[in-house]
Amino acid sequence: MTTVPLIIAGVLGVTLLVGYAMVLAGIRREDKALSLHERPDGASASLARKVTGCYVRKGVSWT
Numbered sequence: 835m836t837t838v839p840l841i842i843a844g845v846l847g848v849t850l851l852v853g854y855a856m857v858l859a860g861i862r863r864e865d866k867a868l869s870l871h872e873r874p875d876g877a878s879a880s881l882a883r884k885v886t887g888c889y890v891r892k893g894v895s896w897t
Contacts, residue, residue, distance in 0.1 A: 857878070857882045860881055
């Protein structure tokens with residue numbers, strides 16, 4: 835009975851760590867590609883844009 839909260843905490847911790855690593859990988863990928871004005875090319879890049887709020891809607895032009 836006492837191991838159930840530990841298992842839940844472990845699974846939650848691993849999930850948060852994997853999500854954090856995916857966001858970091860996506861940020862690095864987008865930074866190297868210099869492609870914020872184009873569509874993201876992967877799941878980690880798309881997740882990074884959604885989490886950080888760095889995305890561009892259609893119709894935006896860079897001046």
